[in-house]
Amino acid sequence: MAKVMLSFEQGLFSGGDAAGLPQHHCQKMPCQSRVFPKTLGRLVYRRNSKPGGATRMRVVGLLGISSVIGGFVLVLWKIARRRRSFPWLIRHQLIVPFCAIYFYVMAPIDTLVHGYNVHQILNGRPEPSVQISEHPIDDTALPVLIPLLDAQDATIREGIRAMLSS
Numbered sequence: 629m630a631k632v633m634l635s636f637e638q639g640l641f642s643g644g645d646a647a648g649l650p651q652h653h654c655q656k657m658p659c660q661s662r663v664f665p666k667t668l669g670r671l672v673y674r675r676n677s678k679p680g681g682a683t684r685m686r687v688v689g690l691l692g693i694s695s696v697i698g699g700f701v702l703v704l705w706k707i708a709r710r711r712r713s714f715p716w717l718i719r720h721q722l723i724v725p726f727c728a729i730y731f732y733v734m735a736p737i738d739t740l741v742h743g744y745n746v747h748q749i750l751n752g753r754p755e756p757s758v759q760i761s762e763h764p765i766d767d768t769a770l771p772v773l774i775p776l777l778d779a780q781d782a783t784i785r786e787g788i789r790a791m792l793s794s
Contacts, residue, residue, distance in 0.1 A: 681748060681756025682741040683763055691728040698724040738769035746775055749784060757784050760791075 699721045706712040742765060745756035760773065776788040 680753065681745045681759035683759050684737055684741060687737055687741060688732065691732055695725045695728045698727075736768060738766035739772055742769045742772045746772055749776060749779060749781075752780075754781055754784065757781075757787075761787065765791075 702717060702720050702724070706717045742760065745759050748756045749760075760776075765773075770792060773788055773792065776784060777792075779785045779788070
């Protein structure tokens with residue numbers, strides 16, 4: 629499936645029929661009119677072949693892994709302190725995911741995620757620009773993108789300028 633999508637995208641950007649489509653179908657695709665939000669991510673993805681950066685779902689995964697580790701530590705704590713009861717363990721293990729959910733709801737996740745991505749891009753790794761171009765950005769995280777207006781890559785610089793102006 630990924631190979632089919634990649635060949636279809638190559639057909640879009642080369643103007644040819646890499647996906648086996650006629651020439652006139654490739655030229656009428658609506659995503660070609662929006663330069664940054666769709667094409668930058670795909671161009672950087674094709675150029676580097678490995679997307680990187682942080683996303684909301686990766687933060688959810690990190691919080692989930694942290695919850696599992698916290699639950700495991702609680703089991704070890706219960707084993708080490710034999711006077712702890714099973715209801716104590718269940719009660720405390722239910723607190724762990726609620727803490728993770730509370731952190732996800734209360735923390736400025738978009739600001740943290742895009743701050744990390746901007747830091748990576750400014751350090752010469754353009755792969756996180758895929759995450760900026762393809763994922764929705766909360767309005768509170770837009771100021772974090774301002775340093776990218778001085779990025780070395782002209783595509784990223786112009787794309788961020790277009791994103792912030794709209």
